[in-house]
Amino acid sequence: MGDPRLLRIAQPVKEFGTTQLAELLSDMRDTMAHLDGAGLAAPQIGVDLRVVIFGCQSNPRYPDAPPIPETVLINPELTPFGDEEEEGWEGCLSVPGLRGWVPRWKRLYYAGFDETGRRFERRVEGFHARVVQHECDHLDGVLYPMRVRDFTRFGFVEALNLPGVVEE
Numbered sequence: 001m002g003d004p005r006l007l008r009i010a011q012p013v014k015e016f017g018t019t020q021l022a023e024l025l026s027d028m029r030d031t032m033a034h035l036d037g038a039g040l041a042a043p044q045i046g047v048d049l050r051v052v053i054f055g056c057q058s059n060p061r062y063p064d065a066p067p068i069p070e071t072v073l074i075n076p077e078l079t080p081f082g083d084e085e086e087e088g089w090e091g092c093l094s095v096p097g098l099r100g101w102v103p104r105w106k107r108l109y110y111a112g113f114d115e116t117g118r119r120f121e122r123r124v125e126g127f128h129a130r131v132v133q134h135e136c137d138h139l140d141g142v143l144y145p146m147r148v149r150d151f152t153r154f155g156f157v158e159a160l161n162l163p164g165v166v167e168e
Contacts, residue, residue, distance in 0.1 A: 001094055001095045001143060001145070003094075005043055005046055005048065006043055006044070006094055006138065006141065006143060007141040008043070008048065008141050009139070009140055009141055010041075010042065010043050010048050010049055010050045010051075010138075010139040010140075011048050011049055011050065012049075012050050012075050013049055013050060013051060013074045013075055013113070016074070016113065016115060016116055016117030017115065017116050017117060021051075021115055022115065024042060024047055024049070024051065025051070025053065025072060025115055027045060028040050028042065028045060028051070028053050029053060031044075031045055031093075032053060032093075035093050036059060036060055036061050037059075037061070037093050038054060038055075038056050038059050038061065038062055038065070038068070038131050039052060039053060039054030039055070039131050039132075039134065039135040040052065040053055040054070040093065040135070041135045041136070041138030041139055042139075043138050043139065043141075044093060044094050044138060050074060050075045050076065050139045051072070051073075051074050052072075052073050052074075052076065052132075052135040052136060052138070052139065053070075053071065053072050053073070053135075054068060054070075054071055054073070054131050054132065054135055055068045055069050055070035055071050056068055061091060062127070065127045066126070066127055066128070068127065068128045068131060072114050072115050073110065073112045073113075073114075073132070073135075073136075074112055074113040074114065074115070075112050075113055076110055076111070076112040076132075076136050076139070077110065077111045077112060078108060078109070078110050078132065078133065078136055079108070079109045079110075080105035080107065080108055080109075081107050081108065081109050081123065082105075082106065082107050084105070084106040084107065085103045085104065085105060085106060086103070086104060086105075086106040086126070086130070087101055087102065087103045087104075088101070088102065088104070088127075088130060089101060089102075089162060090102045090130070090134060090144045091157070092134070092143065092144055094138075094143065095143060095144070095145060097156050097157055097158075098145070098154070098155065098156055098157065099154070099155070099156075099157050099160055099162065100144055100145055100147075100148040100153065100154035100155075101148065101149075101150060101153035101154065102130075102134075102144050102147045102148055103147065103149060104129065104130045104133045104134075104147075105129060105133065106125055106126070106129065107123070107124070107125040107129060108123070108124055108125070108129040108132060108133065109121065109122070109123050110122055110124070110132050110136075
């Protein structure tokens with residue numbers, strides 16, 4: 001947090017199926033796995049492109065979270081369906097050691113492209129919707145602390161003493 005590359009709006013991907021895109025995705029997957037992340041956006045590793053990856057079967061940082069399919073989402077479009085929000089604890093690989101209580105749309109429609117340029121869309125809810133919104137925020141220069149409404153519910157993991165939450 002504080003790196004200006006995390007505060008800018010990322011550029012759309014214009015070419016799919018390239019060696020450069022494959023190398024970026026490989027680097028992102030390695031980084032996410034090494035840090036036990038549920039997702040990662042290209043700006044988090046200094047690449048100014050609208051690319052996110054996410055997914056996990058189980059994750060020590062989110063032990064009660066349901067599985068999310070491994071997904072590459074390029075040039076995403078997000079649309080909430082319904083107006084219901086859901087609040088929950090979030091952390092971020094770019095904001096290590098901290099957690100905050102963040103409101104997100106409960107149900108979400110998202111669309112975009114995979115690494116080959118094939119368009120796809122999904123309707124999701126709950127934790128899956130939260131992860132997509134969190135990662136896509138990175139593409140618009142938004143970090144989750146900017147969405148926290150109640151700063152009595154934001155702090156270091158060890159100080160918050162959240163049950164079932166693993167320190168980063």
